[in-house]
Amino acid sequence: MRELDESRELLYVIRSLEILMTSGIGLEAALHTLAMGGHGIISDDFSSLMKNVQKGRPLENELRRLQKQAKNGGYKRMLNTLLNNVMSDTDIISTLQTQGSREEEIRTEKVKKYIEDLAGLPESLLTFGMLGPIILALVGLFPQLMGDMSAMLGMNMDPVLINMAVGGGLFVTFIGMALVGMKAHFKDPGL
């Protein structure tokens, strides 16, 4: 979940930092502005960073702590850029611009991939949803459909047992459908 939240907010944060710093605001003030909210989990991270900095901890250490905590690769790279700027006064604006363009490309690709990946989802759900009930309906109705033949074939099963088998089978089918449907959540591009 954390990675999804980070990837959802990252591009906005990079663009905001870029604009704030182009406007002449220093790194710490820019982080403070973003820490005030509006950028989800990244605002929370920056807020904890600013609190610790105000307590006297060095900004470098706090950025390193956030880097360890971060799950998204792009977020880690952005924190590294900030860290490099603090330590060796690099050209942060051009680096942020490059990172922003890169993140934008990644986002576009993610959306395209999401659309492609979910192309077959309706059919997959229908296949699961249809095969299970058809087979299980046959299983459940088998003794009645066969009548006395089932006893002759030695297949006379307890109705309670059959109902349990049908119920269990339907539950497994439902779980299968839920697992197929999970793709829609876990591959979300975070728009």
Added chain:
Amino acid sequence: MFGLWILDLYGLAWANWLLLIGLAGIGGAVPPIIERIRRRKIENALPSLLETLSDSIGAGQGFQQAVQGAVTTRDDLIAKLFAQALDESHASSFDSALSRFAVLTRSAQIQRVIHLLNTAIEQDADLKDILFRLSLDYERLNDLMNKRESEMLGRSILILMFICVGLPLLIAFIVGLFAPWSGGFQVTAINNMFALFFCATSMLSAAVGGRMLGRMKDVLWTLPFWGFLAIYLYIVPYYLIGG
């Protein structure tokens, strides 16, 4: 009403309660849909507004003058909200008008832009360049959001049609044809299990469809209705075909 009676006959009276909850849920689902349509309309108009402002500033106007110019020349919702915000904050500062506008739009996207613009104005930054870059960024973002919406909407509807409508009807047809109640088949227990299964799967598929569109919370309201519809489309056709 006949269908509801059949559900009662099959011991599925709880499904009738699901219908009541579902109808109330549909009532609850309407405001978020209207709100979303309004918000997307505003967000889609944002890039062109930012570009207009950038052009006006490039032509030598101040930000406030550029905003007032854009408000008078445009006739869309975003311009109306901006005009309303400017009217309401005559006695206070232009910054508060911007903040009021952000609040009126109820859009996180616009609130972010206004927050950035406020900071840029405070810092005396190059607004022309910032506005132009923001307009490009948000145009690309809105294009992606619109693309996702248009591509996924069809699939989401397909899932609903397949799972909530097609599947119960198909199984009702098969079971009704091979094990009709009029032929003395004892299928009440199996029918009840299938009804529960279709209820659960249709709720699941509606939720999946909503997630695909990125509006799961709005769809949650309609889940009881889809659950009821699937039960109804299984039991009632079974009763009719099996009779």
